Amino acid sequence: MGSSLRIGDVLRYTSAKDPAQQQIDGHANFHFVTHSPLRKRASLEAGINPMAQVEVAGQPRRPAVLIRSSPWKAGTEQTPWHDVFDLDNGHIRYFGDHKAGLDGPPGSTKGNAALLDAFSGHQAPTDEERGGGVPLLLFRAVQRNGRVKGYVEFCGLGLIERAERLVQWAGHERTTFTNYVFDIALVDLTHENDQLDWAWITARRDPSVPDEEALALAPAAWREWVEHGHAALPRVRRRVARARVSKVQEQRCAAGSQEEKDLRTIYKWFEGRKHDFESLASAVAARRLRGNGHNYVEGWLTRRSGDGGADFVGRLDLGTGLAGASLVVLGQAKCINPGSTVSAEQIARVVARLQRGWIGVYVTTGAYSEAAQLEMVEDQYPVVLIGGSELARDLRGIARDDHGGDLEACIEHILNLRSVTVTNRRPEEILLQ
Known part of the structure; x- marks a missing residue:
């Protein structure tokens, strides 16, 4: 069984994707922590990684969308944009996966389509609809042991506040393309000691578990958002009280x-x-x-x-x-x-x-x-x-x-x-x- 993701912890992400080992190279094994028995392994292979939907009471439910930002790629031809991660103030600005040269509208790519669908649920007007809302799990690649690949930091649980279409430069190609950018609010996990229990995601992956039962395993702030909607965001947004003095x-x-x-x-x-x-x-x-x-x-x-x-x-x-x-x-x-x-x-x-x-x-x-x-x-x-x-x-x-x-x-x-x-x-x- 998996365990918990703690904000700020760095996990080892290997190509072997073996969930058996609890730690690899002195870091928690991503695939151990995110293991759900009898379910497909969680993945961070792409920037936006939507888990497969399950059918619950005749309705589709996506268990989660895992998002990975790779700062070391920012500004390259493959990734000309720069994501913004402001963990202390509970805000992430994340650019979608449409790129220069792709055919079709910017919302047609796999990642953008999944996030736009999640955004629709996050803006739902009733608590019943929000109860099935898709959790976004945010990660960013970090450098460890002289390597820029193979290590990810867990940055928190999020929901989309705003989705915007914009025109971007395509790196060194000196051309433009249209993409989506998503403003994501990080949800406060203070009640859970800054940890996310993977049992919640596992329950959401089980088609026999109704939304209400899965929601009981969600963090307290997420449940408050489900009950009160957008008006609750100022109360449930992650804030870090810290001495704001930098050397x-x-x-x-x-x-x-x-x-x-x-x-x-x-x-x-x-x-x-x-x-x-x-x-x-x-x-x-x-x-x-x-x-x-x-x-x-x-x-x-x-x-x-x-x-x-x-x-x-x-x-x-x-x-x-x-x-x-x-x-x-x-x-x-x-x-x-x-x-x-x-x-x-x-x-x-x-x-x-x-x-x-x-x-x-x-x-x-x-x-x-x-x-x-x-x-x-x-x-x-x-x-x-x-x-x-x-x-x-x-x-x-x-x-x-x-x-x-x-x-x-x-x-x-x-x-x-x-x-x-x-x-x-x-x-x-x-x-x-």
């Missing part, structure tokens, strides 16, 4: 990595023309603040003198109509040597400008000192920090999505072709447009 070295790009090369390119581009860096910072802040589905409006850049601690202004819209609110966003851009750090005093300059209902964004090519981060956390300053490695990663994403992966063409476009004006307007005027 400076942890913020640096890995030596020799593409991110390090990109960051050096960015810094050299703006060396001697650092005011122009504000346009780049505004574009990256916009991408980051829109990343979780929020509506962000870019406003303007401030004049070089008398900016009062703000380099750009934007607006973050939350909700709509009477259930909505808009926040003024004050941005600070600091192009410094990637080996340098931003101090608490420098961040305090932005904080001093914030009024009620405003938030700050600080974008730099460097890193943030631990003292600066600690002050932010202890005083609960509403400031988003984007350091050099994140800046390089986000800008590379913009280049990949809109400029065929050409980083310098992306920078030129941001500086010369975007319609962000320079003005000395008061920040609160952004609420009127």
Whole structure:
């Protein structure tokens, strides 16, 4: 019999697919943990791996869909997109399996079709329909013992919040294709000590087990979602309470990595023309603040003198109509040597400008000192920090999505072709447009 999957645990995934051994090479054996007697072995051979449906009371039930992301493939011709795994905030953005050169609509591929079907169940209006909803089990490939294959980290249990069609660049082919991207909410497993009991999936694979009986084995948060639907997501989403202080070295790009090369390119581009860096910072802040589905409006850049601690202004819209609110966003851009750090005093300059209902964004090519981060956390300053490695990663994403992966063409476009004006307007005027 299988056992439990624990979030953050790394499992050994071998081509032999033998469920007999509990551990292989010092790691839990994926096929031991996910073993269901008399059922076909669970698989992570593809990115999206839907288990075979069973018929329960005359209706089809898919036991689960196992999803694997391979970060080491990101940006290649085979996988030109970059999935986003934000485990601490319970959010995963996962790109579907349609690729350049495939015939048929993007929803016709095996993986996309399975996820779209799961999405329909996750949006079902009644608890009876949601009771048969498909669990998504999220994994990502990790490097161990110098290998990028054969090891996977369990990242949690998810359900789809949003499915969106988008146009993507096809790697080095310099052409485009249409695909789906899925925003997945990770379900809180605190009640289960961050573990998923495989017995639930085994029960869902048994056609003799009704939905209600299988649901009794599901995690508590999943059962709450089944009972209350979409309205329960804020309560059942995974959140990790942690000290949000990263060591400076942890913020640096890995030596020799593409991110390090990109960051050096960015810094050299703006060396001697650092005011122009504000346009780049505004574009990256916009991408980051829109990343979780929020509506962000870019406003303007401030004049070089008398900016009062703000380099750009934007607006973050939350909700709509009477259930909505808009926040003024004050941005600070600091192009410094990637080996340098931003101090608490420098961040305090932005904080001093914030009024009620405003938030700050600080974008730099460097890193943030631990003292600066600690002050932010202890005083609960509403400031988003984007350091050099994140800046390089986000800008590379913009280049990949809109400029065929050409980083310098992306920078030129941001500086010369975007319609962000320079003005000395008061920040609160952004609420009127």
